[in-house]
Amino acid sequence: MPKHVFHSRCPWCEAVNTRASNAVPGEAVAPTDGDASLCFYCGEWAIFDGDRQRKPTAAEFIEIGEDPDCQKLRAAWAHLEGGRG
Numbered sequence: 001m002p003k004h005v006f007h008s009r010c011p012w013c014e015a016v017n018t019r020a021s022n023a024v025p026g027e028a029v030a031p032t033d034g035d036a037s038l039c040f041y042c043g044e045w046a047i048f049d050g051d052r053q054r055k056p057t058a059a060e061f062i063e064i065g066e067d068p069d070c071q072k073l074r075a076a077w078a079h080l081e082g083g084r085g
């Protein structure tokens with residue numbers, strides 16, 4: 001499975017995220033194909049796929065929405081985003 005460069009373009013807002021890190025302790029740091037990614041700029045989910053990110057499928061959105069770690073990460077992002085205003 002290919003390793004991803006850390007520069008990736010969000011398929012929702014087109015922002016370039018220059019780093020990626022794992023929010024789940026104890027797992028590999030580098031993302032791999034199929035891993036979900038939260039855009040730091042717009043807070044939308046994307047999926048690592050080869051050398052790019054794509055929008056999640058409907059099934060992937062459901063899986064992300066049901067994942068407690070993803071829920072916590074999205075809540076943390078929303079908290080930070082609310083503090084920027």
Ligand SMILES: [Zn+2]
Binds near residue numbers: 010012014015040043
């Ligand atoms: Zn984005």
